[in-house]
Amino acid sequence: MLPEAKLKIVQDLISTASKEELLWLNGYLNGVVSTHTQTNGVAVAAGTPSVNRITIVYGTETGNSKALATQFAAKAKKNGINAKVFGADQYKLTDLPKEEYFFVLMSTHGDGEAPDAAKKFYDHIEAGNFSVAKMKYSVLALGDTSYPLFCNVGENIDQKFEKLGGKRIVPIQKCDVEYEADANGWFDKVLAALNEKPAAAPAASANGHATPAAKKVGKAAYTGIVTKNIDLNDRGSNKETYHIEIEAEGIEYTCGDSIGIVPENDSQIVTDIIAKTNVDGNKSLEFKKEKFTIYELLKRKINIIHLTERLVKQYADATGHDIPAGRYDLLDLVRNYPVKVPSQFEEILVGLNAISPRLYTIASSPKAHEGEVHIIVAKDVYEKDGQKRFGLCSDYLSKLKVNGKQNFFVQPNKRFRLPADNKDIIMVGPGTGIAAFRSFLAERDATGATGRNWLFFGEQHFASDFLYQTEMQNWNETGVLTKINVAFSRDQKEKIYVQHRMLEHGESLYEWIIGGASFYICGKKDPMSVDVENALLHIIEQYGKKTIEEAKAYLEQMKEEGRYEKDVY
Template sequence: MSAPAALPALPFPQETADALFRLTQGLEPAGLWWLSGYAAGLASRGAAASAPGAAPRAEAAEGARLTILYGSQTGNARRAAEALLAQVQAAGLPARLVRADAYATRELAGERLLYVVISTQGEGDPPDDAIGFVEFLQGRRAPKLPELRYAVLGLGDTSYADFCGIARRIDARLAELGAQRVAEPALADLDIDTVAAPWRESALAQAREHLKPAASPAAHVATVTPLRPAASWSHERPFPAEVLANQGLSGREFRGTGFRRYGVVDKDVRHLELSLEGSALAYEPGDALGIRHRNPEALVAPVLEAARLDGDARVELEGETLPLSEWLATRRELTRLSRPTLAALAERSGADELRRLLEPTSPDFAALLADHQLVDVLRRWPADWDAQALLAALRPQAQRLYSIASSRKRVGEEAHLTLDVVAYHAHGHPHLGAASGFLSALDEGAQVPVYIEPNERFRVPADGARDIIMIGPGTGVAPFRGFVQERAETGAGGRNWLFFGARHFNTGFLYQVEWQDALQRKELHRLDLAFSRDQERKVYVQDRLREQGRDLYDWLEGGAHLYVCGAIAMGKDVHAALLDIVARQRGGDADAATEYLGRLQAEGRYARDVY
């Protein structure tokens, strides 16, 4: 397919036509139909806005529309909310889609039909984009809602003890405020659609009962959070990216393709470079790369042995027939446990100890989930399994997300990753991470199925004159490598300050030479380091933050943007340190510090990517 040389009677400049061609090239029919509907909706809203005496559509539809509110950490809740919106729009009903941090909470009292789609982050926390909404809803300012009808779809992970905790608390709080459920809360595990699809059908039926059809086919396209154009490569259809480089970072200094031995390696951290050539995939620094991995043989073989099953046995399930080993390698979770899996094991093994651990009041259940892989519990509580029963007990394989460690403006059609390989010894046996074990073993030239997972809340400032403060210990530094590259390539005038931490300087200082070079070139302006095990007293990034508290607060007061990336526990420790710093600078007022950081989050100047 080639671009037309000219189009007759264009209603816009030729440059716009060329850009439109680039946008639509490679889109499948579904994507083109979606794009045409989206454009029609924009045109309709524009016409309505310019009509004499026309009221804004959002106000005209107040009380007679469905609001779909979503909070998403990794994109799953957003996709589920978009799928619901598409069904509602297809039915001709007035609706809007709103990300939680873009929702004006003053509008809640006027809502008549509200569907909430929200994920739970870690042990019962809201996703970052829903923190403000959840705090408002749980606070004293939340209004009474006797005229509101609502439904909640929760997305979670039964490998955590507080499964879908946020969704359950939102549902209970809305009921406490006087709102009426139109459906019981639906709580989805990793196999999202088995719960989400029937919930959407029920939610649509309820919407039909409570709403009148939109006045015109285009009137239902209004959204507060813009929909993303359909991509030819996606979560459902990943792109086969070629591995260009797979190099060790632990104990080495990194510069392009050259490394120097710099000590004894205590962790295996890898730098991967993947080609996106020919995919038309586009990302921004802060986005993540989704990976569809294959469980390594080192995970599959022990599970087969512990279950006493033949990996070559062919099993028909879900309309497919595959060898059992292939089911385990490509379709099932082998490293993350869940309550349903453990319940099936308890029933099959008859183990009273496991039954006690599964009781809701058990204090040891969370520790079991955190400390055991599938093979550990199969060994600990032996049972007679058949292939069908084992596969039915296991969760579908979840795709993994990795923060992209590069800027396209510097690396072109590539995406770089910083990968910490999970490998440890426990319960008398070696253990390996599923996706990290898969990726670390790939040779150059191998292919990896990938897709882009946008993270609109984790972006460099649009104003290049703004300073940025980046806090990223360990592999949490990955997106900030992309941030610094992006800011250098665009000539951003603001300063860049990085806080980095690891266990040891010799073996954990990731991208050491790159950071030193960036300091010399004034692409990085400040670098504070914390190596926790290199001295008797452990020092972490939050300690360095407190040491530099006065300067950090001055940067924030000057308009700096603040970013945190890394483990959930680290994110909580850093947040506590930030509260201490702000409170100290504001006369010891803890409430003022909480309000200050909340305002930064609402302004998009305090963003976190924690996992």
């Protein structure tokens, strides 16, 4: 505790400081504290550092790597080290051989791919037509252990720099979805290394990877029983949207979380592949250090649709066929570019990727639906080569049988949470984006939350596509749902979407926002979430009498306050 005289000085300073001054003060104090020896962590040396300049490059799909890069640059500067920060798309690639202290924060997404903005940077490093003999480096790799190629891009960059002559000064740190502690620990080790102080780093393996500390993974796995699977769309709809309920003993989750499901491949397609390649479906092969029959691999383990261009090229190289660049299903490849002998296909098969889990925002409430989890799944239908085809997981889930078992895991989402019970919320969730807000409303109904709730929902047709219509109307009648505005785009000549409804109610919506309401978006990233954000900026600009720059700054402030959150895909 501070003596009374010192405490009064601090209180006087805080009471008269602006928000910007408080933020500066917070950072300054963190810097002061970080220069003191920590008894429970890595100490960062005080005094003049041995290195005075570093470069940090980030590659991000969701903004996490960028946020960490900015945070770490500020931390470095507080320790007397000038840090230059670049997005991977802004970095001058010809500067790589000149770099002395170089740190990469890189995300992996999809099938082990680099973020869109980082592809040119990643491809240049992978080509490797240069030397980085002067470089001392380390890599922070962000990913999701749900996916087979976890942190693939960061790992490849780390290994490539070593091959090109770079010296790794801190082992690569691979981070799962709950990355903050690991990321901060990594940068503390970097600072210690830059200050020539020994860091209590984990033992590194032969390939330079840090041995991960034993810790609880942020995802809990369950086996549940399917109790309901119904199509929410009525007759005449162009869509199939399934409401699925799963009972699972001891399930724990929070509103805003998702569940991950690994689908199985269609049995007929598996049978056709076995027939076309003449392999023995009962023969056992090793895949990821486990043994499975070829049928089991094709049915439950290996992704056989929409193969990446890299895997298609591997298939072409193995079979000797000239296959045009593109993404193909495995069945299309074995039909049009057949293998010569079954053993050739077996070698190709074990080199393919595992099936990735698909994430679905939870549509239920732990308070209102105890022991259950609900999801909404829109069946993905598309045409290829004149044939109607379906998305792997949405087709699989649409066929789940009631009373059948289903494995899944809970994926936490700490960036999409309800505020305090007395706070107002505005929710924009067209289509399956309604999932999170059915969860929010059910939770607020069950807990008796006093905050107001305003929903914007959109779909194609009122008569056939108003998902959860009866529930929404009941919540509206009982006062749980304070306001609801709907947009059915195909029910009139001119298409109307949720952003149009927002603009129609712009003045009232702005009053809610300046009154402290939190704003949520859930659903398709493009173009919906972009259009909704642009509409929100227009409303803040118009009714707040601000310039567009001031409106953007206000929206950034809402993000910092945790009042503007998105769950988009």
